[in-house]
Amino acid sequence: MIRASRQQESQQSVTVHGMADLMTSLAVMFLLLFVAVPWRPPAHQLPVDQTDSPAELTPVASILAEELRPFGLAPEQVDASELMVVMPEALLNFEFGRSTLSAAALRYVAEVMPIYAGAVCGAIRDRIESIVVEGHTDDVGKDAANLKLSQARALAVLVASVQAIEVADPASAGCFQSLASASGRGRQDLVYIGRRIDRDQSRRVVFKMRLRTPHSPAPSTLPSSSPLAQSS
Template identity: 35%
Template structure:
């Protein structure tokens, strides 16, 4: 009986040892899983932080580039405003874009694309000062285009006015390069950047009451574009998407 009792005790202990071994193995497994989970979490946090820092650096670089381009443009505009603020010429300088607008009747008679005597006098005074700023050593490498842009009022059809506005813009450029036009600094350099465009009546000037001002709509504008203007548009577009 004693032998049987000892066997019974021995048999009852075996499952207890197996159970203990099972729990030890389970604990080790959970510990390993926790370690793996902690490592994965740390890697995820590190990668997220790195991605955030890279994105932040890219945004800062983009913003710096925008500030530099805007800074150059603002500097040119301030130079133009300063140069023509006391001028007797009938012109306006847009403080936002730097576009210079000569109102209707300054360069052309009605339905004419031939530069008038008064218009030539204006050009002789305006062009040397204008080009001396844009193509100076300070800004020459920044300038992509100098644009002479013709605009008309709404009298007549669109195509008629498109041709008229194009012819007027081209006449202004032709006048500047006539042999009898007074010589000015950067005249040869100007040939590589100047262009003439016509806009018909697509961008009229409005009065305060919202009606079209026919006289002001008949105009010639001088504009400039920077080499980085397209890049600026792209960067600002990226900024808008990042903001969304």
């Protein structure tokens, strides 16, 4: 009886020691894993300079500047999401009260705009949200009349641009139309020389480009029947 009790106690002791050895081995394994694999915080908790980011993209302004340099044009960075290209005043300025492009202006548009469209509809297409052709007037006359006149000037340049692109670079015509629109600003954003309004330079058209943000929807393609393509 005494011998059986001692055997039972011996077996229990062996079991306890075995469990202790197993727990010790598991603890050592977890410790080794913890040391071998460095801890990395979640991506949203990392400082900006530690997150995995794609290679830096060439700025859109630099790409456009390279394409437009032969024409003496240089995009201006208005802010982080907007570029502006001001066409030469001597070519795209308008006579007082008129929205008709001169023969020299039409030739210039025919030369420049296919290059411009080819650039924006190429490798940087998915980085561009929209292009606005803005028409401007001087400070003479009523605001309502100036708004209408500036809209007519912007539309005249846009239509001439589309026609030139369709002839010289048909592949970019649909893309350009899907991006571009015309806007009349009236007497807003007058051009000053010192404190004096320069009325000749105020009567102008500028191209403004809005760049896409990370939350912008994906660019869409232009339907085959666009309003500009249908106009006669």
